[in-house]
Amino acid sequence: MKHLLSINDLNQREAIAILDTAAELARVSDAPMKKLPTLRGRTIVNLFAEDSTRTRISFEAAAKRLSADVINFSAKGSSVSKGESLKDTAQTLQAMGADAVIIRHSASGAAHRLASSQWMSGTVINAGDGTHEHPSQALLDSYTLRKHLMHGAKNLEGLHIAIVGDILHSRVARSNVLLLSKLGATVTLVAPPTLLPVGIESWPAKVSYDLDEVVADIDAIMMLRVQSERMNELFFPNAREYSRYFGLNTDRVKRMKKDSIIMHPGPMNRGLEITADVADSARSVIVEQVSNGVSVRMAILFTLLTGEGIESGALA
């Protein structure tokens, strides 16, 4: 495996291996000395053509804990804002000797384009491309679910997860549905019909339009951000109505199972898809998702960036 562009690049065994590796690497984050020499001398570029807080700093922290050199590159303040193409940017990175490029882009398929072109030879990691996929987020969500709910089991067999909200624009939902079903969990998507993509019936998930119907039988709920920046038409009448039918509030949390957990990939719209008291409640693992993100991204970098000398013949 050279690139991580989609959850479909992984089979069940490889996905579990990444989660296991992350569990071992989590020790490093707890140790007083948070640094390993594993990727010393390797250059990793964070190419972020779209805004991000969590994903970018978490990939940066992950790379630095493994001793890689990190170059941060954001569209604002670079030649991308002068209209430089992805191709020219990629060739510049290649000329600087980047071993891996972590790319976030508003166009679906941007990571795939970078990986399948001959523009650069390094590893490409998709950190979110348009409304397509966000594989590292799905892996950290599964890691969090496994840690809280599986009591030592390797997969997510038997879990029932609801993903609620703006499925249409959500790359997080897409990657999560693929990974959760791969790991044996049942997924129910809950959203108003206007926020479900065309072809949803072919996804390995059930669909419901009624959050109250679902809330009592799930082990975890993933709330999605309402992505107003991608909404150029009217998808629901108004924010109050959305929040009443599809928001997570204390009443709904009370009807959830006792050990169930509440997740959100961030950034949250407090008061829209989730109320502030639910987001800060004891069942919410939203902050923990962020720290798990560092361990999981270390595992991704470790898995993709070790052994690549074999292909280039460095062994001889």
Added chain:
Amino acid sequence: MSVALPSADIARALTRISHEILERNGGSKNLVLLGIPTRGAHLAERVASIIQTIESKSVPVGTLDITLHRDDLRLRPPRALMPTKIPPTGIEGKDVVLIDDVFFSGRTIRAALDALGEIGRPRTVQLAVLVDRGHRELPIRADYVGKNLPTSLEQSVKVHLSEIDGVDEVLVGKAGEL
């Protein structure tokens, strides 16, 4: 492929190594045993239980995974990380005995020394191995050796332990044969 060390010889070697460890360290008081996964970890458990029989008190035993400190990560396929379990006593100021199955180039032990350095500062670090097959590439040697087994580079050495492989034996054969 031939059996270089049958089960009974392995047991005797481990008993001797345990006695040597106790003799050199004047008992088990300050000892911490750390096995290098996978098979070194089982050997460490065995040495710990032999020491417990001799001294009638238990000795702290743990595991130390060195994968993240290897110098050949680029040259080999990604490998699974194994657990590192440091006993609650820690290693600070202790006499740490690293235990591995086969001693070859010495690179594993170099990585282990780096890994240890991140956990603490032991008083001494010693090395016990079941088999020393020669061909050191670094100025590192074992303090306790089960058996010296001179081999050529074309040969490979494989340790089987009952905990994993169902049988205790050390095999020597042509590379690729094992």
